[in-house]
Each structure stands twice: as C-alpha cells, then as structure tokens.
Amino acid sequence: MYQRPHLFIEGQWLAPQQGGQFEVFDPSDESLLARVAAAGPADVDLAVGAARRAFDHGPWPRLSGAERASVLRRIAEGIRARQDELAVLEVRDNGKPLPEAQWDIADAAGCFDFYADLAERLDTDERPVALADARFRASVVREPVGVAAAVIPWNYPLLMAAWKVAPALAAGCTLVLKPSELTPLTALELACIAAEAGLPAGVLNVLPGLGGEAGAALVEHPGVDKVAFTGSVPTGSRIMQAAARDVKNISLELGGKSPFIVFADSDIEAAVEWIMFGIFWNQGQVCSATSRVLVERSLYPALLARLSDAASQIRIGNGLTEGVLLGPLVSAGQHAKVSAAIAQGLADGARLLHGGERPAEQAKGWFIQPTVFADVPLHSALWREEIFGPVVCVNPFDTEAEALHLANDSQFGLAAAVMSADLERCERVARKLQAGIVWINCSQPTFSELPWGGVKRSGIGRELGEWGLDNYLETKQITRYESGDAWGWYLT
Numbered sequence: 001m002y003q004r005p006h007l008f009i010e011g012q013w014l015a016p017q018q019g020g021q022f023e024v025f026d027p028s029d030e031s032l033l034a035r036v037a038a039a040g041p042a043d044v045d046l047a048v049g050a051a052r053r054a055f056d057h058g059p060w061p062r063l064s065g066a067e068r069a070s071v072l073r074r075i076a077e078g079i080r081a082r083q084d085e086l087a088v089l090e091v092r093d094n095g096k097p098l099p100e101a102q103w104d105i106a107d108a109a110g111c112f113d114f115y116a117d118l119a120e121r122l123d124t125d126e127r128p129v130a131l132a133d134a135r136f137r138a139s140v141v142r143e144p145v146g147v148a149a150a151v152i153p154w155n156y157p158l159l160m161a162a163w164k165v166a167p168a169l170a171a172g173c174t175l176v177l178k179p180s181e182l183t184p185l186t187a188l189e190l191a192c193i194a195a196e197a198g199l200p201a202g203v204l205n206v207l208p209g210l211g212g213e214a215g216a217a218l219v220e221h222p223g224v225d226k227v228a229f230t231g232s233v234p235t236g237s238r239i240m241q242a243a244a245r246d247v248k249n250i251s252l253e254l255g256g257k258s259p260f261i262v263f264a265d266s267d268i269e270a271a272v273e274w275i276m277f278g279i280f281w282n283q284g285q286v287c288s289a290t291s292r293v294l295v296e297r298s299l300y301p302a303l304l305a306r307l308s309d310a311a312s313q314i315r316i317g318n319g320l321t322e323g324v325l326l327g328p329l330v331s332a333g334q335h336a337k338v339s340a341a342i343a344q345g346l347a348d349g350a351r352l353l354h355g356g357e358r359p360a361e362q363a364k365g366w367f368i369q370p371t372v373f374a375d376v377p378l379h380s381a382l383w384r385e386e387i388f389g390p391v392v393c394v395n396p397f398d399t400e401a402e403a404l405h406l407a408n409d410s411q412f413g414l415a416a417a418v419m420s421a422d423l424e425r426c427e428r429v430a431r432k433l434q435a436g437i438v439w440i441n442c443s444q445p446t447f448s449e450l451p452w453g454g455v456k457r458s459g460i461g462r463e464l465g466e467w468g469l470d471n472y473l474e475t476k477q478i479t480r481y482e483s484g485d486a487w488g489w490y491l492t
Helices: 043-055 065-081 085-095 098-124 159-173 186-194 211-220 233-246 267-286 297-312 333-349 402-406 423-432 467-471
Strands: 001-005 007-009 012-014 021-025 032-038 127-129 136-144 145-152 175-179 204-206 225-228 249-253 258-264 293-297 351-354 371-374 391-397 415-417 435-441 473-481
Touching: 001 186, 007 186, 032 186, 043 145, 043 175, 043 204, 043 211, 065 085, 065 098, 065 159, 065 186, 085 098, 085 159, 098 159, 098 467, 127 186, 145 159, 145 211, 159 175, 159 186, 159 467, 175 186, 175 211, 175 391, 186 204, 204 473, 211 233, 233 249, 233 371, 258 267, 258 402, 267 297, 267 391, 267 415, 293 297, 293 402, 297 351, 297 371, 297 391, 333 391, 351 391, 391 402, 391 415, 391 435, 415 423, 423 435
Parallel strands: 001 032, 145 175, 145 225, 175 204, 225 249, 258 293, 258 415, 293 391, 371 391, 415 435
Antiparallel strands: 007 012, 007 204, 021 032, 127 136, 136 473, 351 371
C-alpha cells in the first residue's frame, strides 16, 4: 500500500497538526490504495506562512527568468525519469487506462518545459512606452502576483497540477497546491521531484486534504494573493464569494456541456472516431467533453447505428490491462452520480441505444458501460447538465442556424466542435459558437501553447500559453521625471 502520511510544507514532510488522515481507493477493484495525511486549517496557515516568507524574503521571485527556467527544466526531467512509475500510480489512483496516463505524464513534463521557455522571456519583458510629454519617461514591467493557491481536480491529477504550478513558478510566485482528496498521490510525488530539482523551500507546498476543510481554509486565507481553481461550478461560485471579501485575483476553469456539430458531408467513420474520443476518453470525466452531439438529419440514422456499434466494441476493465480503452469512474460517488443521470434521462424519454449499466463482467470497481442516448428531450438534465461520465447525447438538426441555436443554448461555454468537408462552413460556424475553445474536424486536442478556458458559467480567465503565465503576473507602470519645467501647481 502506498504510504505518504505527511504534508509537504517549507521543504519538509510534516505530520498534520490534528493528526488527520483519509483513505484513497483503487477505483478498479475498490481496494484500499493509500492512507494520506489530511491537512486542516492550522496546516493551511502554516503552509501559507511558508509560501509568504518564501515570496517576501526568499530568492525565488528575485531570480532571473533564466535561473527559474533551469529549475523548471529539471522538474520536467524529473517527471520524465519517473514517467512509468507515475503513470502506473495515476492509473491506480484515478482509474484511467495506462496509455492515457502515460500521455498525461508526458504532457505534464512538456508543460514545465514550455513555461521554462516563457520564464526566460521575462528577462527582456520590460517595455518602454512613448509619452506625449517629453519631460517624462515610462516603462511597463510585469511582476509575480505573490502567493498563489492552486486547487486542482481529480480527472487529470498530475497534468492539472502542472497547468498551475509551472506558470506560477515561471512567473516567480510561491504557492500552495491542494490536490483532490480522491487523487492526491502524484501531486505528492511532484513535491519530491521539485525539491530534488532544487526548488527553494517554501516555494511549493502540497497539502492533501478534504475540500470543505483544507480547500476552504486555503482559498479564504488572507495571506493568499491569487486563487486558481479547476472544478465544479458550485465550488467555483463559492470561491468567487470567498475571494470577493479580500478582492483576490482569481481564475476559474469550471464545467462544460460541450456541443459537437456534425454536418451530413462529414466522413462517417472519422465523425464516429472523434465523437468517441470526445466523450469516452478518460471515461468522459473531462470538463471539455463533447457530450452533446448534433447531427444533420440525413446522416443521423447511419451515424447512430455506427456509433452504437463502435461503442459496444470498447474494451472495459482495469486500466493496467493491455487493450483496455475504458476504465472505471474515479469513485463510488461519481458512479452514483452518473448512474442517476442515466436513470433520469430514461425517465425523461431519451432513447438508450447502448450501455447505461455496470458491465456484467465487472463485479467490483466503479465501472459504467459507454452509453449512447438519442432523441434526448431538450429540457432533460441529460442534455443540459454536466454528467462527467461516458454518456453521449445525440440529437438531429435540419439547418446550420438550428445547429448553432441548439449548440449555444447552454449555460456553459467551455468548448465546441464542428465537422464538415466544407471548411468555409466550419470556419463560419466556429466563429459563431459561444465557447472559449473550438475544434474543427476533431475533438479534444490540447496544446500548452494555446489558451484554455471558457465563457458563461464555464469560468473566468485562461490557462496555458502565454495567457496562463499572465494569470500569475501583475502589470506595473514606472514613470520618471526627466527634465524640464515642473507643473508648479503649488508655487504659482
């Protein structure tokens, strides 16, 4: 059994002050995987204090971008050196198939390399600004925002940590990382890797713990300057309320119910492949999952038949078993939530084409078959609410205008996709889709170079790319008087 009964604070492994622990389970067989230290408010105070001292008095914010970049690259190297071990740990902790976990770990390392490059550019980031009044000279600089609180979800444990930790470190911030209580293990290993890479004590602190205790105390702490959160809309809303009291800088990446528009001139095999990738990857536990598929009516019957057949052939099982493409959901609670959504969809009159149940061959573990619904009532929660499971809803449309109306008729706006052989139409539709991310003739490709985030209730701000670095920087103008006549307001 994995053992890590301590918190990582100021470069040391410390027992929680209240002595708390929580249990982590392997979702494939429900067995006990680990007992992990549970941070409480007192531990949060200790960790924030460590991050505050490291920011106010430590070397990290005062290093050059190039010096910080060298540490980020060593973290990337440390992740790659342990890639196989970390991927297996991610599978056992989260449930996803091993090839997906290997991809995630590689992406996490690449994220640190990417932000190392951006950190170097900060050394030449000062920009002079020409002023109309020649008596003054001005420049604009960017400085680290301070102490950041990073609260991450359970669906991509190490990768979501990298998305926040890498840009924060590149900017010169110090931070406290709070991983999900469902999947804390690779975040704890990241602490080890960062320390081995030479990150100064107190710059990165890792506090596993329950959201209602450690998470709430962290985002409300007066010593925190910046909160970065990925998770549910209700929790994001509570964080906004808590941040408002101190007017904290926040960025939120929240839920989604992303549409995928498929026009009749699309290649049906390619369409089915991308639809399945968009909803069954990571068991559908993806904020950007394209879970609402809109198909032009003339293609609708054939696509439904092909999609149902393809879904029935997906191999389900333990993510460490070769050939498995769909693992278990992350927890008993998530399994119950997805099962309830499926039951409600049936009660609302949606037509079930495949799945919707626990696989017969899986007596243990939180498994759900890949599930395909057609003709879903537009008022149904199945169509309107985020399910976060391997459940896709398919409905027909007749015109481009109708497809856009149905796609945009949502409280969410994280991602969207459109497929057609007519690229001019794809570009036109992409511009009209109300989403922060739009894919053409594909679904879910994600790159460190590009901004990630949504509109409406899908969040505030952007991660990744240069925009992700901006989350952790404040802009300052510096204006100096050169020479010439003073204004003389008080001397005349």
